[in-house]
Amino acid sequence: MKIRKIILLLALGLLLLWSRSYLSDLFWLVIALEACIVTYIIFSVIKGVISLKNRTGIDFSNNIRIVLEQKLGKSFLVEFVITEFNVFYYSLLVWIEKSRTVDHNGKAFTYHRTSEMKTFIIVFAILITGEGVLFHYLLQKWNEVIAWVFTILNVYGILYLVGFYNSTKHLPHMISGEKIIIRLGFQSSISLDIENIEQLNRAKEIELGMKIPKSTYYSLLKLDSPHFEIVLKEPVEMRGSYGMKKMVDKVVFRADDQDAILEEINLVKTLDFKSHANQRSL
CATH class of the missing domain: 1.10.287 (Helix Hairpins)
Incomplete structure (x- = not known):
């Protein structure tokens, strides 16, 4: 039986016991059992994250998602817990980890250094x-x-x-293989196939008070200047904190080294085009 089913059963028992004051001893026993289960889940999640990080080098945010979804499945509760883990990890524990400008899983591009x-x-x-x-x-x-x-x-x-x-x-933009991941910290991200990019334009400044279209993923603070706008051939799902999701057909973002990320995207698009051309000629 999954851990979440056990917790639900214990929560039901807790509610029943709450209404029966003469069973107060059992009430505290159930609380103790729940505390043990929660402690077990936390330690097993931490153990799983450390194990995954040692094997794959993937960032904490993705590791915590993989481990929790394996243990508890996909649900709003899991998304809520992932966000809370991210808040406490990146505020209190991340100081021991060096920020990444290079990643063995791909090329990393920072966006916080020239930001406000x-x-x-x-x-x-x-x-x-x-x-x-x-x-x-x-x-x-x-x-x-x-x-x-x-x-x-x-x-x-x-x-x-x-x-x-x-x-x-610690969560920069990433280009790995034929994919690009655009992020705004743990708050939101989107993963795109570079071949799904219809256009890559220089982004325009938004006017004060102007609303951002719902179909646009605006991956920066409004007080910062946007650098690039990606127009997609097909809409892609953007994921945000607490399980927020939406389909977007435009992505607006910024990068500290604008020339480097633009060069890398164009390089991947060129290689992808040549690969498809060679396949058609065979």
């Missing part, structure tokens, strides 16, 4: 900290529990911002 992301993160972290201190002081006079809940949410917000910025350093 760092300034954005610092400003909002300061605002959240100031707001947290002020509201904690005010709410504590009314209800101490609510004050601490609000403070914990503010701390989580700061961890999310720090994790997001760190993930942009």
Whole structure:
């Protein structure tokens, strides 16, 4: 039986026991069992991620997805857990890992160095900290529990911002074989076949307040300048945090080394064209 089925059964038992105060001892026993199961899942996931990383060299974000989907299947719950793992890993644990500009699985292209992301993160972290201190002081006079809940949410917000910025350093754009992966940290990504690219144009600046079309994946902060716009032959699925998905036919992104990524994409397209031409001539 899958682990998630066991957890659902225990959760059902927990609800039943909650309504029966005379079974309080069993209630705490169930809580202890659930804590053991959750601890087991966490350690087994970490063990699986480390094992995969040693064998494949794939980044943490993809490893955690592979391990969790193997254990729990595909669901919104899994997507939620993956996002939370990413937040805490990239905010607290990623410091021991070097950011990648070269990857044995393909060529990596950074996009955070010339971005305004760092300034954005610092400003909002300061605002959240100031707001947290002020509201904690005010709410504590009314209800101490609510004050601490609000403070914990503010701390989580700061961890999310720090994790997001760190993930942009450790999750660069990738070109491997005939595929290109465009990312915005752990927050969103899209994997494209380069032969599915109809056009690769220089992107235009968006006007202040202008809405981005739903069919466009805008892989950068709005305060940054876009560099490239990819027009696709066929729509492709973009994946975001917490299981968000949508089909897009345009991808707008930026890269620190614009010439290098443009040269690599054109090189792959040229090689792909020659390969197809040789196959037709045989």
